[in-house]
Amino acid sequence: MIHNLSQKLTTTFIHHRIIDAEDREIYIYSFELLLSAVINLAVVVLLICLTGQVWGGVSFVLAFLVLRQSAGGYHASSHFFCILSFTVIFSVFLAVIIFLPPLYYLPVILGALTIGIPVIVRTAPVAHENKPLTGAECARLSHLAKLTVVVLTALIMTGWYLVPWNAASVGAALGLLTVALSSLAALYQKRKRA
Structure with a gap:
């Protein structure tokens, strides 16, 4: 289509x-x-x-898009599957925000950061086979991904401190985790093809 x-x-x-x-x-x-x-x-x-999940939804998408630019990650085989996979991921995120009691937001934030940060730091950037990176590009994107993770983490924790129980911080943390999982999926896909 x-x-x-x-x-x-x-x-x-x-x-x-x-x-x-x-x-x-x-x-x-x-x-x-x-x-x-x-x-x-x-x-x-x-x-x-x-x-009605404006703050959580917007913060998820912003964190995902900003970090994905430098960290890379999984690419679907077609535009249809790209749209479908992002729709499913975003729907699961919204379900978590809707059904998870705010009391559990902080453990989810800490868990997402504990898993996501090391994965991104170790794997970024994950390049697509159709767009290989030079050594200089790889070094620049790796540095940018690490800097973005630091800034996002600071924003997430500051947001939680200033406005606890707000879905924005958990949204950004889960956006970061989604990029990390996308990177792992891309690396798995590469190894499977090799």
Whole structure:
């Protein structure tokens, strides 16, 4: 569906001479990425509106997106599976926030950080096979991932200290944990293929 729509958009842009025909494949791929991101965002907004978990949902997504940029992680085999897997992960997160009594937020935060931080520090960046990294890029992203983890951890703990029982801190901590688990899944996938 996303691929077909991307092809139609590209064909329309070529027909109206907005883009050159020789750049067709680049634009098809770019439209696929854009449409996938828009659909993911729409799903997140819809689920946040349905559950009312604004602070927890937004902090989860922000922590996930910011850290994922430098840490890398698992990539689904298609845009459909990417959207489906993120929807499932985000839904599970929202269920945890909704059904977990706030009394248990701090243990969940500490557990997520205890598992997530060492995994990211040891594995980041996890590059995708279609986009290998040079040594300099790898070193820069590793440093950036570690710095991001430190800043996120400071924000999470400061947020918890200032506003205990708020879902924002647990959301960010679980976003960090999700990136760590995504990194482990990507490494497992690489070893399985080797």
